[in-house]
Amino acid sequence: MTAHDARFVGGAIPLSGSVDMMHGSGGRATAELVQALFVRHFDNPMLRAGNDQAAFQPPAGRLVISTDGHVVSPIFFPGGDIGSLAVHGTINDVAMAGARPLYLSAAFILEQGFPLADLERIVVSMAAASRLAGVPIVTGDTKVVERGKGDGVFITTTGVGVVPEGVDVSGDKARPGDVILLNGSIGDHGIAILSKRENLAFETEIVSDSAALHGLVADMVAAVPGIRVLRDPTRGGLASTLNEVAQQSRVGLRLDEAAIPMKADVRAACELLGLDPLYIANEGKLIAICAPADADRLLAVMRAHPLGQEAAKIGEAVADDLAFVQMRTAFGGERIVDWLAGEQLPRIC
Amino acid sequence: MTAHDARFVGGAIPLSGSVDMMHGSGGRATAELVQALFVRHFDNPMLRAGNDQAAFQPPAGRLVISTDGHVVSPIFFPGGDIGSLAVHGTINDVAMAGARPLYLSAAFILEQGFPLADLERIVVSMAAASRLAGVPIVTGDTKVVERGKGDGVFITTTGVGVVPEGVDVSGDKARPGDVILLNGSIGDHGIAILSKRENLAFETEIVSDSAALHGLVADMVAAVPGIRVLRDPTRGGLASTLNEVAQQSRVGLRLDEAAIPMKADVRAACELLGLDPLYIANEGKLIAICAPADADRLLAVMRAHPLGQEAAKIGEAVADDLAFVQMRTAFGGERIVDWLAGEQLPRIC
Amino acid sequence: MKYVDEFRAGDLAHGLAAAIAREADPAHTYNVMEFCGGHTHAIFRYGVQDLMPANLRFVHGPGCPVCVLPIGRVDNALELACDPRVTLCTYGDMMRVPATGRRSLLKAKAEGADVRMIYSTQDALRIAVENPDREVVLFAIGFETTTPPTAVVLKQAAAAGLKNFSVFCNHVLTPAAITHILESPEVREIGTVAIDGFLGPSHVSSVIGSQPYEFFAQEYQRPVVIAGFEPLDVMQATLMIIRQLNGGRHEVENQYARVVTREGNRKAQALVAEVFELRSSFEWRGLGLVPYSALRIRPQFAAFDAELRFGVETKPARDAKSCECPSILRGAKKPTDCKLFGTVCTPESPIGSCMVSSEGACAAYWTYGRFRQQTRPAARSTEAAA
Amino acid sequence: MKYVDEFRAGDLAHGLAAAIAREADPAHTYNVMEFCGGHTHAIFRYGVQDLMPANLRFVHGPGCPVCVLPIGRVDNALELACDPRVTLCTYGDMMRVPATGRRSLLKAKAEGADVRMIYSTQDALRIAVENPDREVVLFAIGFETTTPPTAVVLKQAAAAGLKNFSVFCNHVLTPAAITHILESPEVREIGTVAIDGFLGPSHVSSVIGSQPYEFFAQEYQRPVVIAGFEPLDVMQATLMIIRQLNGGRHEVENQYARVVTREGNRKAQALVAEVFELRSSFEWRGLGLVPYSALRIRPQFAAFDAELRFGVETKPARDAKSCECPSILRGAKKPTDCKLFGTVCTPESPIGSCMVSSEGACAAYWTYGRFRQQTRPAARSTEAAA
Amino acid sequence: MCLALPAEIVSIDETRETAVVALGPVKKEISIALLEEVSVGDFVLVHVGFALHRLSPEEADRTLALMREAGENPEAEFAEGSAP
Amino acid sequence: MCLALPAEIVSIDETRETAVVALGPVKKEISIALLEEVSVGDFVLVHVGFALHRLSPEEADRTLALMREAGENPEAEFAEGSAP
Numbered sequence A, B: 001m002t003a004h005d006a007r008f009v010g011g012a013i014p015l016s017g018s019v020d021m022m023h024g025s026g027g028r029a030t031a032e033l034v035q036a037l038f039v040r041h042f043d044n045p046m047l048r049a050g051n052d053q054a055a056f057q058p059p060a061g062r063l064v065i066s067t068d069g070h071v072v073s074p075i076f077f078p079g080g081d082i083g084s085l086a087v088h089g090t091i092n093d094v095a096m097a098g099a100r101p102l103y104l105s106a107a108f109i110l111e112q113g114f115p116l117a118d119l120e121r122i123v124v125s126m127a128a129a130s131r132l133a134g135v136p137i138v139t140g141d142t143k144v145v146e147r148g149k150g151d152g153v154f155i156t157t158t159g160v161g162v163v164p165e166g167v168d169v170s171g172d173k174a175r176p177g178d179v180i181l182l183n184g185s186i187g188d189h190g191i192a193i194l195s196k197r198e199n200l201a202f203e204t205e206i207v208s209d210s211a212a213l214h215g216l217v218a219d220m221v222a223a224v225p226g227i228r229v230l231r232d233p234t235r236g237g238l239a240s241t242l243n244e245v246a247q248q249s250r251v252g253l254r255l256d257e258a259a260i261p262m263k264a265d266v267r268a269a270c271e272l273l274g275l276d277p278l279y280i281a282n283e284g285k286l287i288a289i290c291a292p293a294d295a296d297r298l299l300a301v302m303r304a305h306p307l308g309q310e311a312a313k314i315g316e317a318v319a320d321d322l323a324f325v326q327m328r329t330a331f332g333g334e335r336i337v338d339w340l341a342g343e344q345l346p347r348i349c
Numbered sequence C, D: 001m002k003y004v005d006e007f008r009a010g011d012l013a014h015g016l017a018a019a020i021a022r023e024a025d026p027a028h029t030y031n032v033m034e035f036c037g038g039h040t041h042a043i044f045r046y047g048v049q050d051l052m053p054a055n056l057r058f059v060h061g062p063g064c065p066v067c068v069l070p071i072g073r074v075d076n077a078l079e080l081a082c083d084p085r086v087t088l089c090t091y092g093d094m095m096r097v098p099a100t101g102r103r104s105l106l107k108a109k110a111e112g113a114d115v116r117m118i119y120s121t122q123d124a125l126r127i128a129v130e131n132p133d134r135e136v137v138l139f140a141i142g143f144e145t146t147t148p149p150t151a152v153v154l155k156q157a158a159a160a161g162l163k164n165f166s167v168f169c170n171h172v173l174t175p176a177a178i179t180h181i182l183e184s185p186e187v188r189e190i191g192t193v194a195i196d197g198f199l200g201p202s203h204v205s206s207v208i209g210s211q212p213y214e215f216f217a218q219e220y221q222r223p224v225v226i227a228g229f230e231p232l233d234v235m236q237a238t239l240m241i242i243r244q245l246n247g248g249r250h251e252v253e254n255q256y257a258r259v260v261t262r263e264g265n266r267k268a269q270a271l272v273a274e275v276f277e278l279r280s281s282f283e284w285r286g287l288g289l290v291p292y293s294a295l296r297i298r299p300q301f302a303a304f305d306a307e308l309r310f311g312v313e314t315k316p317a318r319d320a321k322s323c324e325c326p327s328i329l330r331g332a333k334k335p336t337d338c339k340l341f342g343t344v345c346t347p348e349s350p351i352g353s354c355m356v357s358s359e360g361a362c363a364a365y366w367t368y369g370r371f372r373q374q375t376r377p378a379a380r381s382t383e384a385a386a
Numbered sequence E, F: 001m002c003l004a005l006p007a008e009i010v011s012i013d014e015t016r017e018t019a020v021v022a023l024g025p026v027k028k029e030i031s032i033a034l035l036e037e038v039s040v041g042d043f044v045l046v047h048v049g050f051a052l053h054r055l056s057p058e059e060a061d062r063t064l065a066l067m068r069e070a071g072e073n074p075e076a077e078f079a080e081g082s083a084p
């Protein structure tokens, strides 16, 4: 096309200012936004094809699919942002089947008035996280809602992955005697988020642990293909995740409080706000449950990986019809570790 | 467990009232909501497994993945609701690759205060749509945002499907001379929605055309495996979808206005509000582009399907470096059919 | 739809087109200005231009109520919208109109201002009744068609003694603007503007009647044919202008007799006269100050005048320098003559008034008509020839 | 964390546990009421009960500022929150407290009420300054610890002449409640309540000092040991009570000497006295009317009293009939004795006051301690034995 | 400018000065406060929710006839009746 | 009740009557309006963003010593100093 033609085809709609209803109308503004932000930064052939879906030849093996909506506030936080989180969160849920994540989709729900510069920053961050993880974002969607009907940006990512031959991980496979392993300190993500909330603001050097765990998982299933349970203790924290597993497997789980890695900042912030770190969200942590005979090998493999250097055995499964999670406190007593009840609110008493 | 035990494990959290922050906390309330609504109504073994992902053995062939966020307002509308729409929308985007949809995921973003009865109605509707389509919802996610940071409920669905051997459908395959087919009347969904908007309220018997098109598509690709382009003209309407295809394929498209099926209600409502039906959303329509030699066979197959009874040839592809969509008006003139510019607002002039 | 579809029938169009082609004198050029955006829209949407002979050229006038509102008044509306007490109500068309710094009501809404799109003035009144703690301001715009509905709602508010409702009045008068196009000093600066005849407003005339154009037709010796907004109406009225010009006449004729009478809607006129009075001068975007071309709220209804209640002061504000709207509105230039057309200025992000509503000349040109010269090299249309 | 971790050391716990086991007379039962929810929480969270001999039983008292607020006052707060002019500020703990009809501030917020969770009274003041068009009401609750911060903010608001700030005062006094537990007529209806000694409030005493308990210890002949909230504090104070009982003493002793003095914080006391005055009687949830057990805002600060500004009237409101809180708070029953425990009444959906905050006896029992009898049949704890 | 359409009055509410009009199969409530008198079956020009004027079926027919004529009979002049 | 923690004063803003306290590695601004006098290095009991009282390091040490003693020497009585 000549320069003259280009002028008639339509100049670029300026990508300054903020998200407008027209960006979600399905018209030229939507198409331009998709090209200028998503296709440009996520850049891969499937996305460039410009269809409403991505097509691929799957490798041999069972496939897994997982989805998560991301609604974090604040959108930018120490150690990440909603974009990197949306990539890591879904990669991790796929990886928790012992699977190798292959592709991601991303659906954005944008609030009218959200700064386009912030959106671009998020997209750049997603692109970087996806590239680093080697899991491309191959299809997506963009909707815009009126101001006051959203919260800046929500991102729902969905991932597909393939499970290596011989691996069969599921939350219902824990057996009495099995060992519970954790790859590092708990509560980092939740405390990093809380530290930036208006009213609660406190100073800490804690950053979110948000990270893609599929590399660690690949090492783990390679070393111990018979690994029974993998799960990432995200919202609801370690406590809620373990209660889920206990109920799925109909076993009791017993933790040793002293063995659970925790940073001093997390402990202090929890004391300050009256929160229990067992219920604080993580975004780069996993628990693994394996047969006792496999535990040492698995722990060694975890510790050899950058995301598992502080890995620890934190407890074991026991026979218990009621499927309680209990904990020997560092103090020497015992307590139940219940599901998170309601939501954790900072408290004065 | 004895009755006495059950009491200690925790009574059911009442599912009356409205969505609370605790339903998104990841704790017991979240787990109960998922069980009582999603697992109960969507009911399938993969979901019951209770993992954060679904695993399945894929059939042979290329796979496709597609995602869409659904943010419709009003949430309940003549002919459907956000739940059925979320099922149909993603099934259709998968089907537009010529694929057979296999599984869906569903991620909910709920606004604090949204009536749980409405949520259940939506879930029941999704379950019915998914069952009728034969495409189960096998994994999901639930988040809750504070009141004023959402709009009742948003649902992002993602689908995977498998492409039959020999089928290769893509928006960049239209060639000059190809024929454009449409399976029925345009604008029904958008007008059904608008008729319920406060301020605009008008009386019409129009209901949304929201429907799953994969059955129709299966018949079409079986009859004409060489079909070139399939696309559902959703938001942005027929005009925007055709502009997308024209740009992908670098061809011009010429429509014959008189050949485009349209209901009298849609025409009248558009006149009343100053809207152009070519830009009004559809949720049960598709355009197909095929070689001229295949057109009659394809049209016959479409008309034989319940969702294609009013199918028509509406135009053809032509050589055009500028990739314009043009239309011979019913009046006898010619006009460009541009992308939707901005968003369509009801107008007085 | 009865009384709609009949006037869009393609078969009649061909007959009329043939008649026009026959009767248009090849030795002449016919420059016909359609004052109204409604005509502009019909011409482009139905492809009427394609049915015209090469020597008949439509000149797209300023007749879009959204396009003519000067930037300063849109700035005022924005200030009102950004007042935290205020809920500003207006028609959908106004939402995207660019103000100073490319701001708009849509952007203000995106930033949190309480702006409501209404379909009818009745909606604004209802919002005021339902939200007694909000200052509800109706941002009233438009020609003689939207003015009576504003008058009705002002009288209803007064009758109900509503304390939280007011009107920011921007109603303008078409005959004054038509006159101005041929009379204003700017025309001389732009150069010779050859407008041979006018398609007169259709719906405006249903209210004011055809009588107000009679002085103009006589004074400026130009035929005026009141024309409906359907494509056949435009064609028939065009034929009537050609016939007047061929016959050396310059009369007011009424093609739209099914709705327009010589005297118009007396009840509506009385209501308007009761509630509004003339402004001695008002700015039109693209045209500048036009004497006696707008209305303001009478002192009896001062309690409902948002200009008084909020101390609105309209500051001079300039359109973008390179925007050619003033020349386009007078027929001296075409949209494609503007350097900004299609690059910086598009319907998604309009710079000048002509790109704002789908009835503006630049927007209609962009949306429906651009580049025929490129895709159809055979120069049947005047654009291609020009 | 200095002065925290030392008091949670497991090794010292074993020494103290051994001492308690040795010194507790097997022929006696020791019923020790911890008045404060802080103690209750420590006992359950750290498993202190597991370290106690079977004949030492902790009775969980009413000392949770959230749990003791009567339903009628929570109803008042809800009414305020639902006033469209009002922004209601309160501590996170209050958000879930059930009012009449199982409503709560959290639900009101979900339905659109403007309720803000604050960390400090200073936040409420800031919100008032930043939102001059809103009526900002601080829903002030709590014992002698939260009262001085409310006093500070009231004085600041008065100094700044804030027009849109007020306080809905619900501050209560612990010594009156402790006295009431042994004295009230209800105790007789419930049956014999054997409470042998009291763990006295720790942080409350940092403000009021240990002196206010002296009359009580003498009058009712019960030992009171002011105890810190860390688990070792609780154990050491328990040992001190055992020793007093074994020795036939009933004194006020101060285990928490690192923070508490006999006279407390005089500056805070003076501030409170300047701003507040005694109410002659106030209802405590679970305890009923307790004389001279609460504070109200003095007339000098009447302009900031939300009860006056909004004409708050507290209507009598009943707790759920089957709720056993009154008996539990007096040590006559255990949470598991309640039919609603764990079925209808859970922390997600509490019925009675004891299930509301994580410091309430029922909530602590549910969250940390339930069912030891089922998972650990060996009956070391008193719950299992009971 | 001034988007307006002819629609048929299907019912009238005198007290509220409103009417329901039908535009083909679509119905909408509008104000008739601007019209002197109006009856069910009349066609009116509807703009921003108000009826602006009645439509004359006779004039409509006459206009259509003239259009047809112009196409058929190139030399036919417009009838005097259509002048204002 | 009354969640409160000892934290160390690391800086003081006299005019605003605020101080920054450290709880382990975490820092937070609080009000010191309720304290007569306070210095950097002092430990104070922090509750809802206010310092309620100073903590006495000597008494803390003494309490810990008594705890240790109780475990080691079963018959040791509490020192008189800890009585109110």
Ligand code: SF4
Residues within 6 Å of the ligand: C320, C322, C323, C324, C325, C328, C335, C338, C339, C340, C341, C342, C345, C346, C350, C351, C352, C353, C354, C355, C356, C362
């Ligand atoms: S294209 Fe835009 S800037 Fe140029 S004349 Fe038209 S409205 Fe003005």
Ligand code: SF4
Residues within 6 Å of the ligand: D320, D322, D323, D324, D325, D328, D335, D338, D339, D340, D341, D342, D345, D346, D350, D351, D352, D353, D354, D355, D356, D362
């Ligand atoms: S379980 Fe609930 S209802 Fe029963 S006593 Fe405790 S708080 Fe009251």
Ligand SMILES: [Mg+2]
Residues within 6 Å of the ligand: A066, A067, A068, A090, A093, B052, B053, B140, B141
């Ligand atoms: Mg997931």
Ligand SMILES: [Mg+2]
Residues within 6 Å of the ligand: A068, A089, A090, A093, A234, B052
């Ligand atoms: Mg997840």
Ligand SMILES: [Mg+2]
Residues within 6 Å of the ligand: A092, A093, A096, A231, A232, A233, A234, B052
């Ligand atoms: Mg997970």
Ligand SMILES: [Mg+2]
Residues within 6 Å of the ligand: A052, A140, A141, A142, B067, B068, B069
């Ligand atoms: Mg999409």
Ligand SMILES: [Mg+2]
Residues within 6 Å of the ligand: A147, A148, A149, A150, A151, A152, B148, B149
């Ligand atoms: Mg928001």
Ligand SMILES: [Mg+2]
Residues within 6 Å of the ligand: A052, A053, A140, A141, B066, B067, B068, B090, B093
């Ligand atoms: Mg899609």
Ligand SMILES: [Mg+2]
Residues within 6 Å of the ligand: A052, B068, B089, B090, B093, B234
């Ligand atoms: Mg779609």
Ligand SMILES: [Mg+2]
Residues within 6 Å of the ligand: A052, B092, B093, B096, B231, B232, B233, B234
């Ligand atoms: Mg699609």
Ligand SMILES: [Mg+2]
Residues within 6 Å of the ligand: A067, A068, A069, B052, B140, B141, B142
């Ligand atoms: Mg999830």
Ligand SMILES: [Mg+2]
Residues within 6 Å of the ligand: A148, A149, B147, B148, B149, B150, B151, B152
């Ligand atoms: Mg909302």
